[in-house]
Amino acid sequence: QVQLVESGGGLVQAGGSLRLSCAVSGRTFGMETMGWFRQAPGKEREIVASISRSVGVTYYADSVKGRFTISRDNAKNTVYLQMNSLKPEDTAVYYCNQLPTSGRSWGQGTQVTVSS
Numbered sequence: 001q002v003q004l005v006e007s008g009g010g011l012v013q014a015g016g017s018l019r020l021s022c023a024v025s026g027r028t029f030g031m032e033t034m035g036w037f038r039q040a041p042g043k044e045r046e047i048v049a050s051i052s053r054s055v056g057v058t059y060y061a062d063s064v065k066g067r068f069t070i071s072r073d074n075a076k077n078t079v080y081l082q083m084n085s086l087k088p089e090d091t092a093v094y095y096c097n098q099l100p101t102s103g104r105s106w107g108q109g110t111q112v113t114v115s116s
Contacts, residue, residue, distance in 0.1 A: 004023070004096055006020060006107055006109050006110040007110055008110060009093075009112045011115065012086055013115050014086060014115065017084045017086065018086065019081070019083070020036070020080065020081040021080055022078060022080070022096030023077065024078065032053055032098045034098060036096050037095045037096070037097065038093065038095070045095070046061065048060070048068065048094070049061065050070065053072070067086075068084070069081070070082075079096055083112070086114045088115065090112060091112060091114050092112060093111050
């Protein structure tokens with residue numbers, strides 16, 4: 001119904017930057033909130049950031065605040081996550097999805113690996 005394709009991950013050294021993209025297709029609602037999530041090995045999936053559609057209100061997890069920036073281009077149906085000053089603890093598979101996520105399907109994500 002809603003397809004999510006994440007891209008932009010890779011291997012970077014600590015202190016480096018990456019920009020993730022999430023292409024959204026299929027049926028969506030006009031004022032949905034979009035979020036980025038991540039899941040590290042052996043850890044539960046956690047929310048990283050979110051952004052509303054109607055007014056662009058953003059939320060960031062404390063662990064990434066000041067380093068990551070979420071944005072969206074509604075005309076292109078794309079959500080972005082600019083990741084700066086990356087740390088090894090940012091290593092995870094990153095996913096995007098609509099909020100709330102309960103009952104929704106997930107894409108395959110994109111791997112981000114930060115070396116120390």
